Amino acid sequence: MSDLIKKSASELAALIAKKEVSSREVTQAHLDQISKTDSLIHAFLYVDTDGALAQAELADKNHDARKSPLHGVPLALKDVLAQKGIPTTCGSKILEGWRPPYDATVVTKLKDAAVVILGKTNMDEFAMGSSTENSAYGPTRNPWDTDRIPGGSGGGSAAALAAFQAPLSIGTDTGGSIRQPAAVTGTVGVKPTYGGVSRYGLVAFSSSLDQAGPCARTVLDTALLHQVIAGHDPKDATSINAPVPDVVAAAERADVKGMKIGVVKELTGAGYEKGVADRFAESLAILESQGAEIIEVSCPNFRFALGAYYLIAPSEASSNLARFDAMRYGLRIGDDGTKSAEEVMSLTRDAGFGDEVKRRIILGTYALSAGYYDAFYGSAQKVRTLITRDFAAAYSKVDVLVSPTTPTVAFKIGEKSNDPVAMYLSDVATIPVNLAGVASMSLPAGLSEGLPVGFQIIAPAMKDDRLYLVGGALERELNSKWNGPLTHQVPDLVVR
């Protein structure tokens, strides 16, 4: 294994800047690791070998212009973001073969920063799931234990990091799809404040909840990527027109002295595995020893969050996914000259969508239909208000909130795939964040029986820098105990 691939993005960027190594060499090393390991892991749906090498050569040619602190560093892109000319499927058969004619704003920013895009990563179809088992192209495997799920929906983006196929990746988080995969793969993932990163070119699942964000193996790398992709975009009407919080400075300062850290009472206790609770308690002790004050806070309405989410997200999805109508792009089935547009549309949507997507479209259509709207969608929207009030009350007492990211470590592939409600519980601690639009990070807290445990930090809207102050401080102490990032303990992959 090339030692280049074990390095962090900031280390690679420094080597490239000093011309000790070229972007092409770094990119080739990661492409080699992908071709060596991805038959087992299946993190990628598409590897853009030629395109990545061309981008790397361009980065080397423009070396002296140093476009960003990540100049020349490779990255894996979740397949829900449009990249011009590159297949973009969202893990769905309905978009098989579609090549977008334009770049998402996140992609434009990555290209402008001379970040090299290696390819597109696997995901639950249209980002609906917590395991990547809902991908139409087969599941991704967790590099820590290849019989287990890498989380979802961004399992490909997280597994690519843990398998050293890429030092950076982009995820999207509607109910936890960045943070839950980060937790179960021992990597770092941030869901920025809603509106902090442009959604232009991000295929919509639930527009009031979706947010793209940075993923990496270290807190500093995550901050550097956050800085590259964040900021106001006139092409997204919900993009916040305000300066990006200085997340890189916060990651470098990594100091919690005098901070008040609130433990969310409702996100601990029953339902959380012992190993998860133990690593969480140890992390709290570290933060306290570093000078933070730990305070228990109650957010009583969080117990309604999962229910509200599984009404709001499917409702918005049922509307957003109406665009897959077999007319303008993607799959078209049954157009034999005898069928109407409506028949073709209905046949195509049955053939092109997988079970979970159909389940959520039906659920959302039901929740929005006359006679049920007030009882379901209307009630869920009120819960959203209550949860936002809980956050406001908590932040009047503390600077950030914390909890375990997930109640359990990675489960086995197939274990929950026939029980949608059990699968939905994977996101119980991450969902309140999306409903309120606040910012959140998951970072590794250690292992439980050989599998990673995630520590979640939640900051008020547009205070994303606080995630990095706390995450950076905790990581410094833990990494010194582990002699490096947790991912250095990933077992060697045995590719059969």
Add this chain to the structure above:
Amino acid sequence: MPRISRDEVARIAALARITLRDEELSGLAGQIDGILDAVAVVQEAAGADVPAMSHPLEITNVTRPDVIVPSLTPEASLSGAPASEESRFRVPQILGEEA
């Protein structure tokens, strides 16, 4: 008593323009019922005095100066179309008459 019958799922699927097969209908009816049971807890959460919230941000209309900027060419716009003709999307019949 189930909240949602097989016929109700079929009716909703038709509204959502998805032709579900028989075995899909039977499976989905039970699953949607289970999910509705799990999410019905939201009905106990808030009284009539709590306002609904549709979005984390206050949405305001965004405008820009009316200036012509480059956009996709017709070829690029049609590049992913299942069928096209004369710079237009070609679609199946929409009015029900013989083609």
